[in-house]
Amino acid sequence: MNEEQKRDYQEKYRIAKLRGEKFFPDTIYKDVLVSFALFLLLIGLATFVGVAPEPKADPSDTSYIPRPEWYFLFLFELLKFFPGSLEWVGTAVLPGLAVALLFLLPFIDRNPRRHWKNRKFAAGLMSVIVIGMVALTIRAVVTTPPQAEATVAGTLAERIVAGQDLYAVHCVECHGAEGEGGRIEGVQGLEGVTLKPINSQDEMHTRSDETLYAIIEIGQQTLGMPPFGRAYGGELSPGEIESIVAFMRYTWDDRAEMPRAAEQASTLPVLKPGETPDYATHIEPIVKRYCVSCHRPGKANNNYLMRTYDEVMNSGDHKPNIIPGDLRSNLVRMVRWEKIEAGGPMPPSRPLKPELIEMIEQWVLAGAPEKAGAPATK
Numbered sequence: 362m363n364e365e366q367k368r369d370y371q372e373k374y375r376i377a378k379l380r381g382e383k384f385f386p387d388t389i390y391k392d393v394l395v396s397f398a399l400f401l402l403l404i405g406l407a408t409f410v411g412v413a414p415e416p417k418a419d420p421s422d423t424s425y426i427p428r429p430e431w432y433f434l435f436l437f438e439l440l441k442f443f444p445g446s447l448e449w450v451g452t453a454v455l456p457g458l459a460v461a462l463l464f465l466l467p468f469i470d471r472n473p474r475r476h477w478k479n480r481k482f483a484a485g486l487m488s489v490i491v492i493g494m495v496a497l498t499i500r501a502v503v504t505t506p507p508q509a510e511a512t513v514a515g516t517l518a519e520r521i522v523a524g525q526d527l528y529a530v531h532c533v534e535c536h537g538a539e540g541e542g543g544r545i546e547g548v549q550g551l552e553g554v555t556l557k558p559i560n561s562q563d564e565m566h567t568r569s570d571e572t573l574y575a576i577i578e579i580g581q582q583t584l585g586m587p588p589f590g591r592a593y594g595g596e597l598s599p600g601e602i603e604s605i606v607a608f609m610r611y612t613w614d615d616r617a618e619m620p621r622a623a624e625q626a627s628t629l630p631v632l633k634p635g636e637t638p639d640y641a642t643h644i645e646p647i648v649k650r651y652c653v654s655c656h657r658p659g660k661a662n663n664n665y666l667m668r669t670y671d672e673v674m675n676s677g678d679h680k681p682n683i684i685p686g687d688l689r690s691n692l693v694r695m696v697r698w699e700k701i702e703a704g705g706p707m708p709p710s711r712p713l714k715p716e717l718i719e720m721i722e723q724w725v726l727a728g729a730p731e732k733a734g735a736p737a738t739k
Contacts, residue, residue, distance in 0.1 A: 366473065414513040417600040421591035426508045435497035438504075514604055517611075518622035524608025525627055526649060527601050531589060533654035537710050540613055546709035547661055551585050565614035573606045629717070638724040639733045640670050647717055648673065651708050663704055670731045679703035685728040693725055 382388060419425070429437050436456070443451035462469075470483060477484045514520040529538070535545055540560030545551045558564070568576075577597070578590030589595035590602060597605075611617045612627070619627075629650070630643045638644065648667050656667035665677030673692075674683055682691040682703060691703040696718050698706035706712065713721075724730075 414515055416511050416513055416598055417603070419591060419598045419600075422598060424509065426506060428505060428508070431498065434501040435494040438497040438501035513600070516620075516622075517607065518620040518626070520604045520607040521611050521620065521623035522608075522626045523601070524604035524606070525612075527597070527605050528608055529650050530653050530657065531597070532605070533651065533708075534660075535586075538651050538708070540609070541711070543710045546705075547655060549661065554585060559609070560613040562615060565610065566616070570606050570610060573609060574602055577602050577605060630720075632716075632720050632723065637727050637730070637733075638720050639727075639730045640673070640724070641732045643720055644673075644724050645670070647713070647721070651713060655708075665704070674729065677703070683725060683729055686726060688722055688725060690725055693722055696721055 416422075428434075436451075439455070440448060440451045443449075472480060472483070474480060512523075514523040534548055535551065535556060536559055537543055540558060542556040542558040545554045545556065576586070578588060578595070578599075579593055580586045580588035580595075582588075587595065589597045591598060611619045611623065629646050632638055632643060652667045656662045656665055658666065663678045665679070665682060666672040667676075675681065677691075679691055679702065683693075684690045691701060692707075694701050695704050695707040696713055698712045700706060712718070
């Protein structure tokens with residue numbers, strides 16, 4: 362920098378000092394305004410956009426697609442150019458060089474001029490870097506496959522209801538729909554074993570949520586209970602196990618008060634006087650609670666699956682198990698606890714309550730409609 366340039370800068374500095382701006386209140390006022398505007402922006406984003414709910418972190422979930430926050434997407438994409446043994450170059454060498462360059466920048470760039478027009482090389486280099494970051498970010502968004510949507514139970518009531526459904530699928534065949542235990546029928550390796558109730562206060566009062574979680578996740582192999590956690594070879598995620606624990610705690614522990622929303626959702630429907638039962642409203646909740654645990658793929662059930670209306674009506678080695686209008690249908694006879702060629706008494710541990718059997722019978726007599734107001738099945 363020559364003497365003329367120094368004098369020019371000193372004069373500009375002197376004029377700026379004379380014109381001046383007080384730190385308080387001028388600068389503070391501007392900072393407060395900007396901070397408040399950012400605060401309102403964050404409140405608006407949280408209120409109207411929010412954060413998409415995701416399942417609880419599960420290292421054993423191989424279907425999860427890792428994706429960093431948007432401001433790290435360019436680094437995430439950069440790793441694709443350094444696969445395998447070269448990964449360390451993209452994760453350590455290049456970012457390390459970039460950080461080192463920032464520290465050394467005052468010693469490398471000795472140009473006294475500060476206006477960008479007088480710093481074409483620096484401005485051009487930074488522009489290339491920014492354009493590269495933006496391009497890598499866009500490429501990451503375009504090329505990374507979307508994560509499959511997962512249903513996440515956010516509120517306690519939602520967790521309890523989800524846990525009830527999961528319990529019905531994975532636990533009912535051994536522990537009973539109400540946790541009543543009893544003699545196990547039709548479960549390979551446990552045929553004839555009698556289980557104690559798990560819905561008693563002796564069980565609920567002496568086991569914490571962490572203990573119940575561990576029992577479900579790891580299993581009790583010496584007692585015949587397999588592990589259900591994915592990390593141990595099962596099929597349940599951490600969030601799903603937590604939902605089952607919430608269902609057990611708030612359903613069977615007299616110290617926990619069931620949320621009203623969960624209580625309403627968990628209650629089996631009651632047939633009103635003159636009401637025609639349909640599958641979606643009246644029969645499906647019964648099937649989910651008492652039948653799906655055994656009547657799903659991989660179970661000994663004569664290939665009679667009951668996860669959907671179509672499966673209830675049309676699957677099985679002895680189909681049709683439901684003949685609309687006919688109370689001699691296989692399903693009706695089995696829930697009446699008759700032993701027939703199509704199968705034995707259902708559910709095998711203990712019969713359904715009389716009002717539930719009557720509801721199924723009235724549904725069959727009404728033509729086994731799928732939805733309210735739907736025509737009877739022929």
